[in-house]
Every structure is written in C-alpha cells, then in structure tokens.
Amino acid sequence: METAAKTESTHPVPSSFETSPAQYRHWKLEIDGEVARLQMAVREDEPLVPGYVLKLNSYDLGVDIELCDAVQRLRFEHPEVRTVVVGSGRDRIFCAGANIHMLAQSTHGFKVNFCKYTNETRNSIEDACRNSNQRYLAAVSGPCAGGGYELAMACDEIILIDDGSSTVALPEVPLLGVLPGTGGLTRLVDKRKVRRDRADIFSTLAEGIRGKRAVEWRLVDQIAPRSRFAQAVSDRARKLAQEASAANGSAPGPQTGITLEPLAPTVEGDTVSYRFVTLHIDRAHRTAHLTLRGPGSDQAVRSADELHALASRGELWALRAFRELDDALCRLRFHEATIGLVMVSTRGSQSDVLAADAALYAQRNHWLGREVLLAMARVLRRMDMTAKSFFAVADPESCYAGSMLELLLAADRSYVLDSEEVKFATDVLNAGSLLAANGQTRLALRSHDRPERVSEVLARGEKGPISATEADALGLCTVLADDLDFDDTLRLAVEERVSLSPDALTGMEQNLRFPGPDLSEGKIFGRLSAWQNWIFIRENATGPLGALTCYGRPERPSFDWRRT
Amino acid sequence: MTVELFEKIPNNVNLSADKRLQRALEQWLPNYISWWKEMGPDQFQESDVYLRTAISVETDGWAHFDYVRMPEYRWGIFLEPAVAGRTIGFGDHYGQPAWQEVPGEYRNTLRRIIVTQGDTEPASVEQQRMLGHTAPSLYDLRNLFQVNVEEGRHLWAMVYLLHSYFGKDGREEAEAMLERRSGDRDKPRILGAFNEPVKSWLDFYMFTMFTDRDGKFQLCALSESGFDPLSRTCKFMLTEEAHHMFVGETGVDRVVQRACELMKETGSDDPEAVIKAGGIPLDMVQRHLHLWFSLSEDLFGGEISSNAAEFFAAGLKGRYKEDSYSEHSGLNQFYEMPVPSEGGKIVMTQVPLRNAMNEVLRDGYVADCQRAVDKWNRTIERQLGDRGAAFKLSLPSRRFHRHIGIYGMNSDNYFDPSGNPISKGEFESNRSKWLPTETDRVYLQQIMRGVTEPGKIAGWIAPPARGINSRPFEFEYVRHLPA
CATH class of the missing domain: 3.90.226.10 (2-enoyl-CoA Hydratase; Chain A, domain 1)
Structure with a gap:
C-alpha cells in the first residue's frame, strides 16, 4: 500500500x-x-x-x-x-x-x-x-x-x-x-x-x-x-x-484545583530522564530499560490540606511519578516501534513508598486524593495495554512496595534474585485502588490460579517486608535465581524474548494478561487488538483495492469474498 | 381512498394495478395536499390558472393547457418510455444491463441522491409562495404558478421512486420531505440555496435562471443513471424544467431591456436615474446575478469529491451528455483545476477525473449560464448601442462567494468576482458593491406591486415577446384573483 x-x-x-x-x-x-x-x-x-x-x-x-x-x-x-x-x-x-x-x-x-x-x-x-x-x-x-x-x-x-x-x-x-x-x-x-x-x-x-x-x-x-x-x-x-453535586462531594479540605506542571523530560541520546522515571533505549537488543524511583520521606502528609499543598508545589510523588511513567509509555509506543521488550526496575526506599501510599489512601475521599489514585490506575492500565513485553527485575536495590509493586504485577514475568537483601512489600493500594481494565486487582490477576492467595499475600504484607523466597511461595516471582545463575538466566530470557515474532507476542500477552471475568473496557481493547488490527492489514481494507485504500479515490474497492 | 381517485392521477406507471404504490400514495397524498394548501402559493388557491398539465408522455400529451384551480391540478407520475435493452453507460458497471430494481449495494446511496434532489422541489414552492401578490403581470403570475405546480409534480416524481423502490424507509423519507420547510431554522431544507428567501421577482427570475439550471444539469446527470426508473423519471422532468429556465432567462432579459429603455428615456447612465424612473438599474441586476450564480454553483458540491467519484464509479450519476464522451470509465484520467494552497497562491492541480465529476458538471453549467448572459448583453447592445459596453453583465469567477468546496468561505477563502484571492476584510468592504444590499431589498419591495389587469405590466419590466400557448400577452391567464 x-x-x-x-x-x-x-x-x-x-x-x-x-x-x-x-x-x-x-x-x-x-x-x-x-x-x-x-x-x-x-x-x-x-x-x-x-x-x-x-x-x-x-x-x-x-x-x-x-x-x-x-x-x-x-x-x-x-x-x-x-x-x-x-x-x-x-x-x-x-x-x-x-x-x-x-x-x-x-x-x-x-x-x-x-x-x-x-x-x-x-x-x-x-x-x-x-x-x-x-x-x-x-x-x-x-x-x-x-x-x-x-x-x-x-x-x-x-x-x-x-x-x-x-x-x-x-x-x-x-x-x-x-x-x-x-x-x-x-x-x-x-x-x-x-x-x-x-x-x-x-x-x-x-x-x-x-x-x-x-x-x-x-x-x-x-x-x-x-x-x-x-x-x-x-x-x-x-x-x-x-x-x-448532590451525588457525593469531596471530603473536607481545599476544593480548589492544582496546576499540572510540565514534565519536560530531558532527552539525551537514547535516554529520556524525568525526575522519577528514566527510560533508556538499547536499540541493539531491541530492549528498553524503564526505571521508576520512589519518593523521599516528605510524602507522609496527615491531612487533605497538606496533600493539596504538596501537590500545589508540584512535589506530590505519586502524581508526578505516574505522570512521568505515562509519558514514558507513550514515547515507547509511538517512538520506539522496534523495541519489543521493556525491562522494568524500581529504586528507592520501601518504607517511604508505603508511607506515601498510606498518606494518599487516607485522603481517598478528598477529591485530590481520589484523583491521584485514579490517575495512577489509568497509567497502570496504559501499561497493561502496551504492546511490548514487560519483564520486571528485582534485585537488592529494587523497591517493589505498594503502588510500585504494581509494576511487577503488571509485568508479563518477574525475574527475582534469590537474595536475603531482596524484599517486597504490599499495602492497601494493592487491594483494590489500582484496578486493571477488567475490574480486577493485579494481585488477583497474578493469583488467578489460587484466588485465596490474594488475601494471604495482603495479610503477609501487613506483617512487614516479604523476602524473595516467601514472595516466590506466594506466587510473585516468575523466576527466582541465585546470584550464580541470575545474570545468565536474565540474559537468556531477554535474548529469547526479542527473537520471537512481535505480532505473536502482542497477541499472546494480551490473551494472558487478563484472566478471568472482563468488563467493557477490557473487551474493547481485546477486540480492538484482535479484530480491528487484523482487519486493518487485510487486503479487503488496505490492499491495493481495499476499501480504506480506495476511499476518496477514483477506484472502487474490490473484495476477496471468502470469509474466514 | 377510492380507486377512482387513483384513476384521476395521470400516469404511465400502471398505478391502477400497483397495490404497493396505491398504499403508499393513500398515506402520502392527503399530506401532500395539506402541504400544498399550507405552503403553496399564498391566497391563490381558488383562482383559475391557465396551466399546462402533463397527461401522457406522447408529444401531444405532456402539454395540455386549460384553466385549473391549483389544488385540483392533476399531478401525475410519468417516466420517459423505456428503451429496450438499455445498458449502463459509464463507471465500473459499463455495458451491463441497466437496473430495473434498486441494487442493494447502492440502495442507501441512491436513496440519498433521490431525497436530496426531491427535497429541492417543494423547497422552491415554499421559497416562492408570497410572490403571487407582487407579480408584474398576469402572464408572469401564471408562469410563477406553472413553475410551482410543476415543482410539485417533480416532487411526485421523486416520491414515486421512493414509494416504489425503497420500502418503508422510502415512505418515511417521502413524508419527511413534506415536513421540512425552506428557511426554517429547525427544519431546513437540505441544500443551502433552497433556504435562501426568494424575496422579489428579480430573485425569482434569477432563481429560475440559475438555480433551476442547476436542476437541469443534475437531472441530466441522473438521467444517465444505471438505475433505469431514475433515469426515465429525470428525462421526463427535463421537458418541464426547460420552461422554468425560460421564465428566468427571459425574465431577467425583460428587466434588462426595461432598464435600458429607461436609460434611453432619461438620457442618464446614473443608476439613480433608472431608480427614479421606477426601473431596476443594471448594477442591481449584476449584484443579484452574483448572488444567485454563486449560490447555485454551491449546489454542484465540492470540486474534489469522494461522493462524486463513488456516484460515477457505481453508475448512479453520469456526466452531462455522457454519450458525447468516448471514454466512460473515468479512470486513469485527470482534470486540471486551480486549487488554493498555502500562502494564498492558486496552484493548478491534477485531480483524478472521477473525483472531479462535480466540476465537470459545473463546467457545462457555467457555459450554459454564459450563453444566457451573452444574450442579455445583446439586449443591452441592441438598446444602448456603444453606450451599452460599460453596462455589460458578467458571470463572476466560480471562486467568488462560495460557501463550500475548495473555494468556500468556510475555509476562509475569499475571492473577488474576477477570482483573485483577497482578504476577508476586502471582501466585506466590497460586499455592498458585489452582492444585493438591504437598500436594494427595500427598493425592490417598494416597486413590486401586483399588476392584475390583463394586458398591463409593471413599470420595471418589459412585456414578453409573446404569450403562452400562442395566446396573446393580453390573455387573462389567471382568473378569480383574491380580493
């Protein structure tokens, strides 16, 4: 065409x-x-x-x-x-x-x-x-x-x-x-x-x-x-x-808006750098490295006023970091067509993430708290719907806690170093604030083989950091490898992944990411990915005499009448 | 409704045996009559009008003259006789037998074409409904009503197609054509020019000259259609449309002639002198010409059009006199047209011929209009001799005052009457020079007083060269006028 x-x-x-x-x-x-x-x-x-x-x-x-x-x-x-x-x-x-x-x-x-x-x-x-x-x-x-x-x-x-x-x-x-x-x-x-x-x-x-x-x-x-x-x-x-207005208002606290300040990332060569996110493209290996950094200790606000003040200064980590993540995902989709695999990693202090999550969750009935949570959920859904493979990597510097753990749960696979120093943490945001497009938590989507595990994981998380081996037992690790195996295991996984058909992978991932019941939103994406994309590349649409090709042209379309 | 009533409807479509058509008409006819009484000529429904009625398609049958009261006019359904073995003359189905039934593939497109064409017919009756009160003579009054009843019949022709070939949807569309109203903000007619008020008799002549002439070209293009009933219907409509254009062309000519006579009488070239003498000065004629020519050009559609390509490719709408072309696929050919581009420049551009079919049709239209303008200019020359050269009328460029398409003002394109790109400011500051003004409107309203005495005529227009159906101008063309 x-x-x-x-x-x-x-x-x-x-x-x-x-x-x-x-x-x-x-x-x-x-x-x-x-x-x-x-x-x-x-x-x-x-x-x-x-x-x-x-x-x-x-x-x-x-x-x-x-x-x-x-x-x-x-x-x-x-x-x-x-x-x-x-x-x-x-x-x-x-x-x-x-x-x-x-x-x-x-x-x-x-x-x-x-x-x-x-x-x-x-x-x-x-x-x-x-x-x-x-x-x-x-x-x-x-x-x-x-x-x-x-x-x-x-x-x-x-x-x-x-x-x-x-x-x-x-x-x-x-x-x-x-x-x-x-x-x-x-x-x-x-x-x-x-x-x-x-x-x-x-x-x-x-x-x-x-x-x-x-x-x-x-x-x-x-x-x-x-x-x-x-x-x-x-x-x-x-x-x-x-x-x-009559339906349900916002909890007490400031009701005025906050300004969404520009993200203005710096782009240097193959690296896009934000305050909390870094996206590095490794073209030779058709792989991207996406890193999300956690907050400092200043996020533990105690009231809607404090939350509002933090956000007004552009310093609310949850909003800023997830907006950056969103922008990075859009860049991956539109700028990096040939990148098939995204290696996800996290950095930061788990206790600061948990504190930030808890403070935000406490303001969930205030409009701003609610909106930040909704925005985070939308960004994670954008990740779910991205036609790239995601591998989450957990090492001693990782920070898979609460909202940041969602990135690991959203990933197609997680590679975890079997080490005392690798820890995970869950919190209330994993329990229903950040739903996927089919209305399920990512923990539930990860645990659909044993639904009772959702509450086990959350209960275990309440007691403190979860070790790598425990995480493995709880179903959070796809591959757990010790330090002798880890690098090679990861290298082989990456090399294998980027060698597979990109189309087949997209279809496969979309089939596997959303087990269980579905909602309209999920259906729409599923059907869009399958039917619409298929129809788009058929001769009947975009072939030399396809209907889309011929639209506005002097020729009329001519169809191959065979139904599939 | 009784069978006898159907038998009164002149037709050549075997109405008395067509149960489906009878059922559809049974519903539609009373609504049509109500519409006619509500929206047809204001207050002349009881008058006897010397009208032409088509009672058959034979040479002596389509022009039967007699006095008739308009609501009792025998609107009929006529198709040009079928040509055995007719084939489709253009597009992708070239050479295949013409369709006697609607092909499902093109059903919606055909319906849209027919509804769009049909909608213009009652619209023009609505636009002209107040003109009867200010007719310059009984001859003109009769011509107005002749045009009106025949537009009514043309509506019938389109409704016949909808009723006979488009099932329930078709019946609904036929009803909807009686519900829309010209110029109504809420229920406007489909096409722009048919929502413009026809305020004066000058507008009426311009309308029948320019807008009905669009109708002629549309009907010619549709009479080429591969859908045979549409083709045959349009062919017959064309015989009637000719009279409407005659009314417009000679009407403007008589206005021009009168203006020249007054210029001679007063010995002045000043438009004000003609106004003082009660005539319509030539610059005012020119402004109205600008308006109606440009509005009517819009009716042809966009210069570069995927619809036009589709209609041609599908064999639904051909070119004017398709037979005169040697090639009928329209593929792999180009039409060169000037297209506005960045920086206000106009660039000659090759457009695939099928996509340029609206422009091809418009070419024929412009040439036809030019022929009439030349005729008016000969009248000026005859009347004023060399002195007339400065008063010649002219068609504006087809880029001037357009509302749609590549020259449309909706895309912020402005052109002067010669077609030169100008700014919106320049256009607006010249508007009163180029287009009818409120002063024109008030003046025309003031001089237009109905003249109802046989043989008499208003002072702003010359009498016609001859009367209707060999009757003299003095003939009482309309009797029993409202008090």
Missing part, C-alpha cells in the same frame, strides 16, 4: 505528549462555574504531520493529545466542574471522526497505537463520569460520524440537534471496510444498550440515523431543534451538574 511510504520518520512524532490549554490548537476550554465547555474546532491546516487536511472537525493524534490533556486538567485543575459539555466550535458539523487520509498514510503500527491512545482518552472520560463526579454531555450540533460518535458515546449523555439532516453514524464498515476504532461497536451494545439487531443495521448504514429514531434506538438520549438546542444543552448541563 502506498501509505507505508511514510514509515518511521527519523524524528519522533509527536515530539511530545504534553500540552496545555494555552497551547491548544484544536480545542477551546471554557469554565463557567460548575459547567465547563470543551469546544472542538480543529484547524484544518495544522495536522500533526503533513499530507492530509483535518476537514470537518476530523482528528489526528495531535487533536486527541489535546483532548486527553483537557480531560486530565478538568479533573485536577477544575475539580469544581460537575458537567463538561463536549461540543463543536464549527458550524453545522460536530465531528467527522478520525481523519481517513491520515489513517491511510500511516503505518500499521501507528494506526493501532493511535486507536489505542484515543480509546484511552475516551476511557478517561468515562472514568471521570464514573469516579470523579464529573458528568460529560455531548452536544451534537451537526453530523457526527465514526470517531465523532464514539467520542459522543464516551460521554454520559448525548443531545443531538434535530434539524432533519444531522445524524449520528458509524460508517466504518460500509464506507471503509474496517471497524470503528475506539470501541464504538462495544459501547453501542454494552454501554448504550442498543438492541443488537438494530446495532447491526446502524453499523452498516453509512449515512447514520437522525432525529426521533436516534432516540428510539437509544443512539442518543435527547434531540432538540436548532432554535432550542443551545438552551436544551445548557439546561441539561445544569441539571447534570446539580445531580452530580
């Missing part, structure tokens, strides 16, 4: 995943008391890379990085906001979805990571709806297709303008021969409870559905004519804000 022409460029795209409202090119964020308005007005001529025009409020990664930032800042910087109205700043168009020409010119890997990232942004919206006491309302003032409708579906409610022509639509199947890339089909039936036969019709109807039928089919919650649309949106936004 002609598209692969733009393969990995020498300079990374995007150069950074950080932005702020003052720098937004495509969104406008306005706060009016309890109601925020997030207006999408994509600048056509400012795509992330040259080669396509962002017409009709279509988006690319650059647009979504801003949305992701806005959602995050709404939580931390504007905790007073109870309703976020997601609307369009363009006349007679809501959003036409992901830019098709951008997808057509992107590499497969970029497409997949783009879909994953945008889906994580939508999940973060749903996380705010579910857990942050912020309601999202999609004000669909014009045609809303594909990713545009998926964005609307990520919101709690959708109001659609009833002008006789504006529709909501998922035209991917009939128009492009692919699937909606950010969980549209799953959200349609799982979240919005659209009857599955109707969902079948809807998903094959390129032009979409408008007006009353859109309400009848549960595709939207409400319709309003143009003359009353703005009023209907603002009425509903106020109503949702009232409901949210």
Whole structure:
C-alpha cells in the first residue's frame, strides 16, 4: 500500500505528549462555574504531520493529545466542574471522526497505537463520569460520524440537534471496510444498550440515523431543534451538574484545583530522564530499560490540606511519578516501534513508598486524593495495554512496595534474585485502588490460579517486608535465581524474548494478561487488538483495492469474498 | 381512498394495478395536499390558472393547457418510455444491463441522491409562495404558478421512486420531505440555496435562471443513471424544467431591456436615474446575478469529491451528455483545476477525473449560464448601442462567494468576482458593491406591486415577446384573483 511510504520518520512524532490549554490548537476550554465547555474546532491546516487536511472537525493524534490533556486538567485543575459539555466550535458539523487520509498514510503500527491512545482518552472520560463526579454531555450540533460518535458515546449523555439532516453514524464498515476504532461497536451494545439487531443495521448504514429514531434506538438520549438546542444543552448541563453535586462531594479540605506542571523530560541520546522515571533505549537488543524511583520521606502528609499543598508545589510523588511513567509509555509506543521488550526496575526506599501510599489512601475521599489514585490506575492500565513485553527485575536495590509493586504485577514475568537483601512489600493500594481494565486487582490477576492467595499475600504484607523466597511461595516471582545463575538466566530470557515474532507476542500477552471475568473496557481493547488490527492489514481494507485504500479515490474497492 | 381517485392521477406507471404504490400514495397524498394548501402559493388557491398539465408522455400529451384551480391540478407520475435493452453507460458497471430494481449495494446511496434532489422541489414552492401578490403581470403570475405546480409534480416524481423502490424507509423519507420547510431554522431544507428567501421577482427570475439550471444539469446527470426508473423519471422532468429556465432567462432579459429603455428615456447612465424612473438599474441586476450564480454553483458540491467519484464509479450519476464522451470509465484520467494552497497562491492541480465529476458538471453549467448572459448583453447592445459596453453583465469567477468546496468561505477563502484571492476584510468592504444590499431589498419591495389587469405590466419590466400557448400577452391567464 502506498501509505507505508511514510514509515518511521527519523524524528519522533509527536515530539511530545504534553500540552496545555494555552497551547491548544484544536480545542477551546471554557469554565463557567460548575459547567465547563470543551469546544472542538480543529484547524484544518495544522495536522500533526503533513499530507492530509483535518476537514470537518476530523482528528489526528495531535487533536486527541489535546483532548486527553483537557480531560486530565478538568479533573485536577477544575475539580469544581460537575458537567463538561463536549461540543463543536464549527458550524453545522460536530465531528467527522478520525481523519481517513491520515489513517491511510500511516503505518500499521501507528494506526493501532493511535486507536489505542484515543480509546484511552475516551476511557478517561468515562472514568471521570464514573469516579470523579464529573458528568460529560455531548452536544451534537451537526453530523457526527465514526470517531465523532464514539467520542459522543464516551460521554454520559448525548443531545443531538434535530434539524432533519444531522445524524449520528458509524460508517466504518460500509464506507471503509474496517471497524470503528475506539470501541464504538462495544459501547453501542454494552454501554448504550442498543438492541443488537438494530446495532447491526446502524453499523452498516453509512449515512447514520437522525432525529426521533436516534432516540428510539437509544443512539442518543435527547434531540432538540436548532432554535432550542443551545438552551436544551445548557439546561441539561445544569441539571447534570446539580445531580452530580448532590451525588457525593469531596471530603473536607481545599476544593480548589492544582496546576499540572510540565514534565519536560530531558532527552539525551537514547535516554529520556524525568525526575522519577528514566527510560533508556538499547536499540541493539531491541530492549528498553524503564526505571521508576520512589519518593523521599516528605510524602507522609496527615491531612487533605497538606496533600493539596504538596501537590500545589508540584512535589506530590505519586502524581508526578505516574505522570512521568505515562509519558514514558507513550514515547515507547509511538517512538520506539522496534523495541519489543521493556525491562522494568524500581529504586528507592520501601518504607517511604508505603508511607506515601498510606498518606494518599487516607485522603481517598478528598477529591485530590481520589484523583491521584485514579490517575495512577489509568497509567497502570496504559501499561497493561502496551504492546511490548514487560519483564520486571528485582534485585537488592529494587523497591517493589505498594503502588510500585504494581509494576511487577503488571509485568508479563518477574525475574527475582534469590537474595536475603531482596524484599517486597504490599499495602492497601494493592487491594483494590489500582484496578486493571477488567475490574480486577493485579494481585488477583497474578493469583488467578489460587484466588485465596490474594488475601494471604495482603495479610503477609501487613506483617512487614516479604523476602524473595516467601514472595516466590506466594506466587510473585516468575523466576527466582541465585546470584550464580541470575545474570545468565536474565540474559537468556531477554535474548529469547526479542527473537520471537512481535505480532505473536502482542497477541499472546494480551490473551494472558487478563484472566478471568472482563468488563467493557477490557473487551474493547481485546477486540480492538484482535479484530480491528487484523482487519486493518487485510487486503479487503488496505490492499491495493481495499476499501480504506480506495476511499476518496477514483477506484472502487474490490473484495476477496471468502470469509474466514 | 377510492380507486377512482387513483384513476384521476395521470400516469404511465400502471398505478391502477400497483397495490404497493396505491398504499403508499393513500398515506402520502392527503399530506401532500395539506402541504400544498399550507405552503403553496399564498391566497391563490381558488383562482383559475391557465396551466399546462402533463397527461401522457406522447408529444401531444405532456402539454395540455386549460384553466385549473391549483389544488385540483392533476399531478401525475410519468417516466420517459423505456428503451429496450438499455445498458449502463459509464463507471465500473459499463455495458451491463441497466437496473430495473434498486441494487442493494447502492440502495442507501441512491436513496440519498433521490431525497436530496426531491427535497429541492417543494423547497422552491415554499421559497416562492408570497410572490403571487407582487407579480408584474398576469402572464408572469401564471408562469410563477406553472413553475410551482410543476415543482410539485417533480416532487411526485421523486416520491414515486421512493414509494416504489425503497420500502418503508422510502415512505418515511417521502413524508419527511413534506415536513421540512425552506428557511426554517429547525427544519431546513437540505441544500443551502433552497433556504435562501426568494424575496422579489428579480430573485425569482434569477432563481429560475440559475438555480433551476442547476436542476437541469443534475437531472441530466441522473438521467444517465444505471438505475433505469431514475433515469426515465429525470428525462421526463427535463421537458418541464426547460420552461422554468425560460421564465428566468427571459425574465431577467425583460428587466434588462426595461432598464435600458429607461436609460434611453432619461438620457442618464446614473443608476439613480433608472431608480427614479421606477426601473431596476443594471448594477442591481449584476449584484443579484452574483448572488444567485454563486449560490447555485454551491449546489454542484465540492470540486474534489469522494461522493462524486463513488456516484460515477457505481453508475448512479453520469456526466452531462455522457454519450458525447468516448471514454466512460473515468479512470486513469485527470482534470486540471486551480486549487488554493498555502500562502494564498492558486496552484493548478491534477485531480483524478472521477473525483472531479462535480466540476465537470459545473463546467457545462457555467457555459450554459454564459450563453444566457451573452444574450442579455445583446439586449443591452441592441438598446444602448456603444453606450451599452460599460453596462455589460458578467458571470463572476466560480471562486467568488462560495460557501463550500475548495473555494468556500468556510475555509476562509475569499475571492473577488474576477477570482483573485483577497482578504476577508476586502471582501466585506466590497460586499455592498458585489452582492444585493438591504437598500436594494427595500427598493425592490417598494416597486413590486401586483399588476392584475390583463394586458398591463409593471413599470420595471418589459412585456414578453409573446404569450403562452400562442395566446396573446393580453390573455387573462389567471382568473378569480383574491380580493
């Protein structure tokens, strides 16, 4: 396909995943008391890379990085906001979805990571709806297709303008021969409870559905004519804000927001250095080394005020360190396609981590404590969903305690040095504050062979540091090796791992990381990784006469009719 | 509804034996009549109008003249007679037998094409519904109503397709066409130009000249369609559309002629002199020409269009006179067009022909419009001689005052009437020079007073060269006018 022409460029795209409202090119964020308005007005001529025009409020990664930032800042910087109205700043168009020409010119890997990232942004919206006491309302003032409708579906409610022509639509199947890339089909039936036969019709109807039928089919919650649309949106936004305010507030303490300061890592050669995170790329071995350092002794705050003050100074370790980890994961995904294995290590004082975790957990009912915990959980989920192998390495300097132990639990394997000096520690954050996408703790996912072990591990953790041999008995070590074997064992494991098919590994890891029951969020990623990615590379989508290839071109697609 | 009623509907689609069509019409017809009474010509529903009615597709049948009250007009359903063995004339299905039933693969696309075309028909009736009160003569009043009833019939033609070939969805779309209203903020018509008010008779002539001419080109392109019933329906509609464009083309011509006469009478080139004499000065005509030509160009769609490519590839919508081309796949060919690019420059760009089909159709349209403008300019020359050279009318560049596509102002593209890129500020400061102004509107409203005496005509327009159906201009084309 002609598209692969733009393969990995020498300079990374995007150069950074950080932005702020003052720098937004495509969104406008306005706060009016309890109601925020997030207006999408994509600048056509400012795509992330040259080669396509962002017409009709279509988006690319650059647009979504801003949305992701806005959602995050709404939580931390504007905790007073109870309703976020997601609307369009363009006349007679809501959003036409992901830019098709951008997808057509992107590499497969970029497409997949783009879909994953945008889906994580939508999940973060749903996380705010579910857990942050912020309601999202999609004000669909014009045609809303594909990713545009998926964005609307990520919101709690959708109001659609009833002008006789504006529709909501998922035209991917009939128009492009692919699937909606950010969980549209799953959200349609799982979240919005659209009857599955109707969902079948809807998903094959390129032009979409408008007006009353859109309400009848549960595709939207409400319709309003143009003359009353703005009023209907603002009425509903106020109503949702009232409901949210009445629902459950924040515990006493400062209710004003904190500023998310820039991370601004330094990049030197193949090393990206943050305050608490270091990412080093070893290209020769297609391996990355990701190190997370623990906090100092200054994190044991005793009140919401102290927590707020610490965070306001940009010194709250949990928030800073996990934001850095998030940024490093995005870089790994988008900048380091050929890196297949990430060696995870931790450094620091276990007692300081446990103290920091405990202090944070004590403020879980205060908005800031809650938001920090939710943010940490989202970062760990980003790690779970990253298509790289993760091997955690535990040595005498390691610091796998509490929240930092989650990195070991998230990893595909853990290599532990059999030494008196290697210790592990658990705390309350391992017991349900940092859930994976399927609603399980990582301890439970690690112990699914013997579920009773979850409480054993936690009970043992309460008594103090866990030795390597005990950890092995409790199922925390994949490989326990003494100092004579350790280095060689690790070397062989790494060399073997990076020799295996990257595609097979991605599929295998995603199959194995989430044993047991599943939730919508997990399903979406699973299906995205499997079906969408498969369809993307089939001739019927991206072959010379595939539907995605032919879209907008003079030729019409031609299919290989054999079903698999 | 009784069988007799169906029998009164002129048709060549075997309506009396078509149970499915009968059922659909049974629902739709009463709503259509209510719509006509509510949104059709204001207050003239009881008048007798000397109208042409199509009662068959034979040469003597499609133009039957008589007095009729509009709600009793015999709207009918006519398709051009079928051509045995017709094949698809372009696109990927070239040479295959034309479809007599809707191919499932293209059902939704075809429905959208038909609904978009159909929606324009009642829209124009709505846009023009107040004009009856200010007609310059009974001849013009009759022409207005003729246009109106035939737009009604064109709606029937599209509704017939929806009813006969698109099942329940089609019936719902047919209902929806009676629910939308031109210019209504909440239930607007689908296309922009059909929501613009037709405020004066000058607008009406411009509309029938430029906007109905878009209709002609769309119908020509659709009459090439591989879906045979659509093709045959559009072919028959074209015979009626010709009269609408005649009304517009000669209407503007008569306004121009009158302006020239007044310039001669007053001996002044000053537009104000024409205004003082009660006429419409040529610069005002030019401003309206700018407006309606540009609005109508938008109706062709984007210059570079994936829809256009899809419609052509699928064999749904061809080119104007597809037969005149030697190659019908449209593949591996390019169309060169000027495309605005960075830094305000315009760069000649090769666009794959299929994606440029809207522009190809627009080319034919622009040439056709130019022919009419040339004719108006000959009238100016005839009237004013050399003195007329300074008053020649002209089509603006197709980049001027566009709302969609690569030249659209929605993408912050502004051009002067010659097509030179300008800033938004320059455009706005020249707006009153280039486009109709509020002063124009007030003035036109002021001079437009209905003239209802047979043989008389308003002072701002010249009488027509001849009457309708060989009747004289003095003929009482409309009787029983509202008090």
